[in-house]
Every structure is written in C-alpha cells, then in structure tokens.
Amino acid sequence: AQKVTQAQTEISVVEKEDVTLDCVYETRDTTYYLFWYKQPPSGELVFLIRRNSFDEQNEISGRYSWNFQKSTSSFNFTITASQVVDSAVYFCALSEALNTGTASKLTFGTGTRLQVTL
Amino acid sequence: EAGVAQSPRYKIIEKRQSVAFWCNPISGHATLYWYQQILGQGPKLLIQFQNNGVVDDSQLPKDRFSAERLKGVDSTLKIQPAKLEDSAVYLCASSRRQGRKIPEAFFGQGTRLTVV
Numbered sequence: 229a230q231k232v233t234q235a236q237t238e239i240s241v242v243e244k245e246d247v248t249l250d251c252v253y254e255t256r257d258t259t260y261y262l263f264w265y266k267q268p269p270s271g272e273l274v275f276l277i278r279r280n281s282f283d284e285q286n287e288i289s290g291r292y293s294w295n296f297q298k299s300t301s302s303f304n305f306t307i308t309a310s311q312v313v314d315s316a317v318y319f320c321a322l323s324e325a326l327n328t329g330t331a332s333k334l335t336f337g338t339g340t341r342l343q344v345t346l
Numbered sequence: 347e348a349g350v351a352q353s354p355r356y357k358i359i360e361k362r363q364s365v366a367f368w369c370n371p372i373s374g375h376a377t378l379y380w381y382q383q384i385l386g387q388g389p390k391l392l393i394q395f396q397n398n399g400v401v402d403d404s405q406l407p408k409d410r411f412s413a414e415r416l417k418g419v420d421s422t423l424k425i426q427p428a429k430l431e432d433s434a435v436y437l438c439a440s441s442r443r444q445g446r447k448i449p450e451a452f453f454g455q456g457t458r459l460t461v462v
Contacts, residue, residue, distance in 0.1 A: 232388075261448045271435065272349075273389070273453040280448070319388055323448055333379070333402055334451065336388030 230255045232322050234337035241310050241344055249305045249340045251320030257281075262296065262303045263321040263334065273319065279303065310344045317341045348372065350454035352438050358460045364426035367457045371419070371440030377401075378415055379451060380423050381437040389437055395421065428461045435459070 231254040241247045253262065264276040277287065279296050287294050291308045307314055321334040351370040359365050371378050376397050381389035392411065394401040397418035406413070410429070415421040425432055435458050439451040 263450065265453075270455060271458075272455045273437065273439075273451075275450040275452070278448070278450055321388075332448075333391035333394055334389070336390070338386070338388050 230257075230260075230322050230324065230335040232320050232335055232337035234320055234340050236340045237338070238341040238343065241342070243311060243344055243346055244309050246306060246308050247310050247342065247344075249307075249318050249320075249342070251303045251305065251337060253301050253303065253320070253322050255322060255324065257324045259324070261323045263323065264294065264303075264305050265319045265321060265336075267317040267319060267339070269316070276305075307342075310342075312344050312346060315342055315344045350438055350440055350452055352436075352454035352457055354457055355455065356458050356460075358462060359428055361430055361461050362427040364424065365428055365459060366425075367423045367436050367438075367459075369421045369423070369438030369454060371421070371438070372442075372452055375440035375442045375452070376418070377441045377449075377451075378421050379439040379441075380413055380421070381439065383435040383437055383456070385434070392423070392436075425459075428459075430461050433459055433461045 265273040317339045320337045378395045380392040383389040393403040395415040413423045435456040437456045439453045441449040
C-alpha cells in the first residue's frame with residue numbers, strides 16, 4: 229500500500245524567510261512518481277512539480293526547489309524568500325506507473341498549511 | 347486552454363436527499379478523476395475513467411455513490427441517499443497521455459457539499 233506523510237500540519241513564517249515542507253512516502257513499487265500541488269483558498273489544486281523514481285536530481289524553479297532522496301524516501305520542498313502569495317495548503321502526492329502512459333490514482337498526504345505574513 | 351469546469355460550486359442538502367455534480371474536463375484529456383476531500387485531509391480518489399471506461403473505483407461507496415462518463419467527455423457524480431459524513435469538497439481532475447511519462451492531473455475548483 230502507498231502512503232504519504234506530511235508531518236507538518238501548519239507553518240507560519242514572516243515574508244522573506246525560507247521555509248521547507250517535508251514529505252515522506254512509502255511504496256513497494258520500484259517505479260513511481262512524486263508530485264507537489266498547491267491549493268490556494270480558491271480551492272483548485274495547482275500542479276507544481278513531478279519527479280520519477282529514477283531521477284534523483286534536485287530541481288530549482290525560481291524561488292522553489294525540491295530535494296528528492298530515495299534513501300530516506302523523502303521529497304522535500306523549499307520556498308526561498310517566501311512571499312504572502314505563497315500562503316496556501318501544499319500537498320505531496322505519490323502515483324504508481326500502471327503501464328505505459330496510463331496514470332494511476334494520486335495518493336495524497338494530509339497537506340501542510342503555509343501562512344506567510346508581512 | 348480552458349480548465350476543468352465543475353458545477354455547482356456549493357450545495358447544501360439534507361441527509362437522505364440525493365445530489366449530482368457535473369464535470370467538464372479539459373478538451374482532449376482522456377483520463378478523468380473524481381476525488382473527495384474531507385476538511386483537513388488530502389484528496390482521496392473515488393473513481394477514475396479512461397475515456398468512458400472505469401479504471402479504478404475501488405474506493406467508491408457503491409451503495410450510495412455512482413458516476414458515469416458518457417461519450418468519454420463530461421462526467422456526473424451522484425450521491426443517493428446522502429449521509430452527514432459525505433460533507434466534503436468533490437474535486438474533478440483530468441489528464442492526457444504524455445508518452446511514457448505519468449502526466450500531471452489538472453483540477454477543477456471543486457463542489458463543496460454540506461449535508462445537514
């Protein structure tokens with residue numbers, strides 16, 4: 229069975245601080261995908277990044293960076309110089325690769341609510 | 347491109363009543379998902395369609411929930427009869443094939459259901 233754990237329920241930071249959101253996953257699959265989604269107050273989930281299990285390179289996109297460590301089953305997300313607009317709930321999710329090109333369901337963590345204040 | 351459209355945005359019903367939600371996925375997206383998100387939790391998959399066929403409905407409470415995707419485009423999710431514990435946000439999502447890569451899902455804004 230797949231499981232995603234986001235131990236941080238809520239984090240509050242002051243604008244311009246760096247913040248790291250933790251994600252730990254469990255799966256018996258050798259091929260899987262990890263995702264981060266952002267859920268602003270409007271409700272829709274916004275895709276941020278996808279990483280497959282064979283690619284452990286860290287990725288940076290602007291103020292966002294992701295650290296994937298297979299050895300510790302973690303896929304952590306860091307926001308550098310946080311801004312008020314980053315306030316949202318962030319979800320880490322896991323998906324197995326059913327077969328070529330077919331997406332399986334996403335197993336989500338419980339989310340981390342990030343509050344960035346001035 | 348237009349996003350995933352869902353309606354209604356909000357619905358309040360009494361327990362034992364029935365309710366239906368509608369979803370129009372992004373054009374060309376063959377895969378459609380319905381997720382249930384209870385307050386304070388992550389979304390949980392209810393049902394996944396590939397075109398108009400069901401891929402996974404293992405977590406759908408089939409005694410009260412039903413879903414269909416006629417013609418492989420729009421989809422409707424129905425609850426009959428509703429229970430208090432069905433109060434949640436119902437999210438529709440869609441995705442398209444991207445070669446061998448598992449595609450990201452695009453989500454709608456959801457329907458917030460309150461059962462009283």
